[in-house]
Amino acid sequence: MAVTADIPNNVKSRASFARQLHILLGLGLLVTCLFSLTTGPTGVSLLEVLPKLLSRTPLSKLEQVVLFDIRLPRLALGIAIGAALAVSGAVMQGLFRNPLADPGIVGVSSGAGLGAILAIVLGGLLPASFLAIFGQYLVAVSAFLGGWLSTIILYKVATRSGRTSIATMLLAGIAMGALAGAVSGIMTYIATDDQLRDMTFWGMGSLAGANWTKVMAAFPIILACLGTSFCLGRGLNAIALGEATAGHIGIRVQRMKNIAILCVAGATGASVAVSGGIGFIGIVAPHLLRLMSGPDHRTLLINSALLGAILLILADTISRQIVAPAELPIGIITAVLGAPIFLWILLRQRSVVDL
Amino acid sequence: MLNAQNIKVQIGKKDILHGVSITAKPGEVTAIVGHNGSGKTTLMRALTGDVSYTGTVTLNGRDLQTLSPEDQAEIRGVLPQASALSFPFQVIEVVEIGLRQANGTGTTARHALAQVGLSGYENRLYQELSGGEQQRVHLARVMAQVSAPIVDDAPRWLFLDEPVSALDIAHQLQVMDLARSFARSGGGVLAIMHDLNLTAFYADHMVLLSKGDLLAKGTPAEVMQDDILSQAYGCQLSVGVAPPPGTPFLLPQMAGI
Numbered sequence: 001m002a003v004t005a006d007i008p009n010n011v012k013s014r015a016s017f018a019r020q021l022h023i024l025l026g027l028g029l030l031v032t033c034l035f036s037l038t039t040g041p042t043g044v045s046l047l048e049v050l051p052k053l054l055s056r057t058p059l060s061k062l063e064q065v066v067l068f069d070i071r072l073p074r075l076a077l078g079i080a081i082g083a084a085l086a087v088s089g090a091v092m093q094g095l096f097r098n099p100l101a102d103p104g105i106v107g108v109s110s111g112a113g114l115g116a117i118l119a120i121v122l123g124g125l126l127p128a129s130f131l132a133i134f135g136q137y138l139v140a141v142s143a144f145l146g147g148w149l150s151t152i153i154l155y156k157v158a159t160r161s162g163r164t165s166i167a168t169m170l171l172a173g174i175a176m177g178a179l180a181g182a183v184s185g186i187m188t189y190i191a192t193d194d195q196l197r198d199m200t201f202w203g204m205g206s207l208a209g210a211n212w213t214k215v216m217a218a219f220p221i222i223l224a225c226l227g228t229s230f231c232l233g234r235g236l237n238a239i240a241l242g243e244a245t246a247g248h249i250g251i252r253v254q255r256m257k258n259i260a261i262l263c264v265a266g267a268t269g270a271s272v273a274v275s276g277g278i279g280f281i282g283i284v285a286p287h288l289l290r291l292m293s294g295p296d297h298r299t300l301l302i303n304s305a306l307l308g309a310i311l312l313i314l315a316d317t318i319s320r321q322i323v324a325p326a327e328l329p330i331g332i333i334t335a336v337l338g339a340p341i342f343l344w345i346l347l348r349q350r351s352v353v354d355l
Numbered sequence: 356m357l358n359a360q361n362i363k364v365q366i367g368k369k370d371i372l373h374g375v376s377i378t379a380k381p382g383e384v385t386a387i388v389g390h391n392g393s394g395k396t397t398l399m400r401a402l403t404g405d406v407s408y409t410g411t412v413t414l415n416g417r418d419l420q421t422l423s424p425e426d427q428a429e430i431r432g433v434l435p436q437a438s439a440l441s442f443p444f445q446v447i448e449v450v451e452i453g454l455r456q457a458n459g460t461g462t463t464a465r466h467a468l469a470q471v472g473l474s475g476y477e478n479r480l481y482q483e484l485s486g487g488e489q490q491r492v493h494l495a496r497v498m499a500q501v502s503a504p505i506v507d508d509a510p511r512w513l514f515l516d517e518p519v520s521a522l523d524i525a526h527q528l529q530v531m532d533l534a535r536s537f538a539r540s541g542g543g544v545l546a547i548m549h550d551l552n553l554t555a556f557y558a559d560h561m562v563l564l565s566k567g568d569l570l571a572k573g574t575p576a577e578v579m580q581d582d583i584l585s586q587a588y589g590c591q592l593s594v595g596v597a598p599p600p601g602t603p604f605l606l607p608q609m610a611g612i
Contacts, residue, residue: 013478014445097441237452240441248403248435249453249500250428295442 018293018303025306029079032310036075036317041324042066074210077218078316079309081207081275084222084267086308087229087301089282092151094236094297095260096158096169099287099345103268104279106154106173108147110180112265112272115146120198121187140217144269150176151261205276205331207316214274225267226305232260233298240295278331280338281308287345356380357402357512357543362410364397371397374410375569377562381510381543384535386554388547389564390588395547398564399516402545403433415509425455431512432497436520438489440481446492447477453500467499468492471533487526494518494530504542513537515546519553531557555579555603563587579603 038046044066052059059067085103092101092108103109119142123131131138153176158169184199191199235256238246247253271278285308289300315333322328357379364372372394379385387395401408404419404427412419414430422430432453440449450464461477468474471491476484481492501511515534519527527550535557538544548554554561555575563571563578565587571578578584584592584605591608 015448099442234452237444237448240444241438241449241452242435244405245433245435245438247405247424248428248433250425250455252424290442294448295444296448 018299082309082312083305085281086285086304090286090304102282107176111150112143112147112269114180115142140273143273147269148265205278221270225263236297383559386558393564432500453496467495504540512543
């Protein structure tokens with residue numbers, strides 16, 4: 001595997017630029033959030049609501065519902081999922097030492113989706129007392145387990161003595177996607193109508209069903225995974241030199257790999273559980289950042305979280321506006337924008353990506 | 356002091372090393388030589404804790420098994436034969452990967468790069484460098500990792516796995532000079548070598564392996580004898596003596612002459 005990601009011409013003092021990007025992207029995220037909050041088919045505008053909030057004038061029922069029960073949870077979910085997908089992508093790329101690794105492309109998302117579908121269809125078979133307590137976490141936990149299992153299988157299949165074959169990885173991803181699709185297909189036969197409707201929603205990928213329950217289910221898992229991932233920066237940098245050398249530098253490689261895989265599975269699983277399959281954020285955000293400020297994971301991971309959140313919220317805002325008052329599944333928007341970028345990466349790297 | 360006693364390594368069902376004992380002293384360059392498959396790299400991998408072995412290895416008086424990966428990384432740096440680096444890191448970033456705590460100004464890394472003659476390369480991309488330059492970047496990385504030949508009166512160690520095999524003669528001399536000056540400043544250097552003439556010129560102590568056993572050890576003058584080397588490599592070899600300072604040198608001989 002000889003992968004050399006695109007080499008930017010101007011590489012001077014990019015470490016400090018990467019740190020400035022924390023602030024720039026943070027501000028960008030703030031602006032994007034305000035823009036998203038104020039955009040929507042109902043015509044409720046933040047510009048009208050803000051003065052009311054500040055002067056403590058009661059909001060109209062419509063404003064209240066649109067802002068606090070629809071747009072705000074959706075925004076919160078968008079930030080969490082955008083960050084989770086982008087960081088999962090960056091961690092996976094670091095772990096596999098390959099800029100094309102992404103949970104959506106190599107089958108981790110389909111594994112997580114299968115976990116979610118199994119929980120939806122077969123979850124009812126579990127004892128009622130169990131469901132009463134853990135019912136609302138069942139889909140998320142099952143998606144996590146599905147994502148975790150597929151990441152481990154992927155790693156075992158594609159990695160031999162510390163070297164990951166990208167061809168094997170992509171092909172294994174195809175196989176696992178096919179298997180997940182087949183099992184999901186079987187589930188459609190035994191699913192009830194209600195369950196079928198829930199399942200269809202996974203395939204599309206959407207933030208439309210956002211509510212505070214989903215936010216509360218996904219947030220703790222995603223926060224824990226992101227926080228842990230941010231500590232992996234030095235280890236992932238070391239892995240870029242190969243696993244043996246990382247060990248000689250003092251990294252506990254096996255432990256770090258296990259933690260990284262758990263983080264990817266947790267963040268991807270939680271995202272898939274609440275929003276279905278949203279692709280390409282995990283490729284596009286880290287790749288753009290590597291072009292801008294280099295591959296140092298100590299800054300890349302945090303910047304990826306911020307840029308991923310920005311991209312997903314923008315995509316969601318587009319998805320709500322483009323065919324208003326109806327809305328397009330966000331997975332379609334990210335695919336339309338992300339797939340050409342993925343092809344562009346392939347084109348630029350064709351000479352150096354050794355399949 | 357590096358002390359390895361009765362090292363046995365089995366990989367799968369194959370015995371690679373059958374009880375090899377070696378020592379290496381700080382202040383010296385110790386070379387491990389031997390034919391292909393003699394167990395040089397396996398011995399090095401045992402000493403870096405990369406393969407499981409029986410026997411004991413102590414580094415600066417402490418058993419390797421009791422040293423955490425972090426402690427080992429502080430005492431010794433390992434220069435691999437070849438390093439593939441994914442992602443376009445800058446030279447200074449590569450050197451800083453080896454540091455437990457990178458300081459913001461990068462002075463440690465800059466100093467190490469200056470030592471290997473790569474001042475001014477800090478912001479160049481690793482992938483744009485020649486093979487010789489890349490090898491020197493990694494030498495700077497391991498030297499920055501151990502920080503100095505002696506720290507708190509204890510020697511630091513460089514383990515070099517064929518450090519010059521991919522280099523032209525000028526860079527071979529440059530890298531070996533660096534290794535020797537690290538040793539002269541009180542650090543320890545253990546290097547796997549293929550080129551016996553270079554070994555004779557730079558090593559203070561030689562360890563000759565053959566088929567997983569220790570065949571000979573001592574100074575280059577003691578080890579580099581016609582009969583010993585011919586037996587070790589399974590071919591006719593003849594050792595001469597170069598003009599002052601009298602370093603042994605080797606010429607291959609046609610069989611039967």
